[in-house]
Amino acid sequence: MPSEFTSGDRGIAVDLDGAAALFGVVDGLGHGPDAATAALRAVDAVKRASSERLEVLIQLCHRVLTGSRGVAMTLARIDFATNTLAWTGVGNVTADLVAKAPTGVEVRSSARLSAGIVGYRIPEIRPAQTLSIRPGDLLVISTDGIGEDYLEHIDFAAHSVTIAEDLLSKHAKETDDAMVLAARHRGVST
Template identity: 45%
Template sequence: MRDSGQVGAIEWAIAGRPMPGQDVSGDQYVVVDAGDSALLAVIDGLGHGPVAAEAAFEAIKVLNANGGEPLDALMYLCHQSLAETRGVAMTLARFSLDDGELTWLGVGNVLGAVLRNAPVGSTSLAVALVGAGIVGHQLPPTMHIRGVTMHPGDVLLLGTDGLRPHFIEDPPLAQEVPSLADDILIRCRKETDDALVLAARYRGLAR
């Protein structure tokens, strides 16, 4: 599974695959052009196979239909809609297309980081703070939306736990985002779960 595109100043790409032996993946993604912002999400349906995919696709429907809503409201809407499913882990990120501000919110184990290309390797600017829980079954008592200011060239990575967590450690940021996502999937995927990574680069505002 591969896809890529651009929303305003954001170039994005995903690479993913189901667990070996499965035909469908419970690891999915959403990219929504919400006018003055772009909503990006990576969703990990609990487990794998059709029941995990069912939960993930229910979350996708909610996010696509409500992409302009605040992140905490989106999390609650998904939580309500997924009550009859296995549930998901999910991290949401919103880019302001006016000023490059990124806000994000996560529940479960979808890992996220913002990275900056450096003369030698890469520098981690921020790591997503995710709350313990399962969207659809138990949300954290409080959910904290955090923010970080993106600079031209900075990259957001979001990945499911089908990737080894070191995928955010010194990835080859000089590559275009489709190649970056492919590289991470190939190097860091596990053989025991679905896997998906989303990479998004902020290109900066046109002058």
């Protein structure tokens, strides 16, 4: 957020021995140092237990963050052998699977998120939703610091880091921290 020195929004990207990858975005409630502390605690917990099921990771974060400001978070795991994406989230960190289409950008699927605050009150976490993905598909996860309709003009020729930076620079709100994570599925990992 403008005038702040630390962000409460954090990204996660973990290689799981070349067989899979874990991605996520965590939004510490509010902004500033307390939000950043909560987000960093969640990121650390996820990275330490990254091989666990996504639902277990969120429950672990809930326990670790009890008494903190809390976070909204969405996690996604891509399995390269089966070309599948599993995702789940609590709060308002959106996740979309997008593809290039003749008419522009096609949103192939969006994560179903549960209401709640990790660290304060979460619902029973449903098993992660799983769907098939294709090489070239782009996973985009963003916090509520990004304005709506931000997916309409993605340059699919750009590197995923450039796509995330472009979305952030063009669509970040000045009233909140903002984070965009973009990861392109390139097929079987080598």
